[in-house]
Amino acid sequence: MIVLHATFFTPVMKNALRWLVESVRYHIKRNRNFIHGREQNMSEHNRKESGKLARPAKWVIRQLLSEIESRGTEIELYDAVEGGYAVYYRLLSGDERVVTEFAGKLNILQQGNRLEVPHE
Numbered sequence: 001m002i003v004l005h006a007t008f009f010t011p012v013m014k015n016a017l018r019w020l021v022e023s024v025r026y027h028i029k030r031n032r033n034f035i036h037g038r039e040q041n042m043s044e045h046n047r048k049e050s051g052k053l054a055r056p057a058k059w060v061i062r063q064l065l066s067e068i069e070s071r072g073t074e075i076e077l078y079d080a081v082e083g084g085y086a087v088y089y090r091l092l093s094g095d096e097r098v099v100t101e102f103a104g105k106l107n108i109l110q111q112g113n114r115l116e117v118p119h120e
Contacts, residue, residue: 073094073095076089085117088114
């Protein structure tokens with residue numbers, strides 16, 4: 001990190017720098033609040049929806065969510081079968097291929113937008 005002494009700046013430069021720093025702080029805070037708020041809402045929704053599934057399926061689907069979200073892909077779960085092993089999803093952002101790739105790695109059966117965790 002570079003630290004510059006304030007005496008090197010003219011009053012105009014100081015004001016411009018002050019404005020720039022405040023502007024950047026404002027936008028970072030605003031974007032962080034928006035992103036975290038949306039992630040919390042979606043995560044809560046997906047947590048509730050996956051919570052309807054049988055316990056083994058719930059953990060596999062949540063692992064899928066974790067993997068794809070870390071790669072910039074977001075889905076919304078819906079119509080989970082209560083105590084079952086299947087759930088549907090909507091792609092909200094990112095790449096469908098990421099969902100397909102990690103569903104395959106986790107041995108989740110994928111038929112269109114339906115995900116099913118294999119069971120006996």
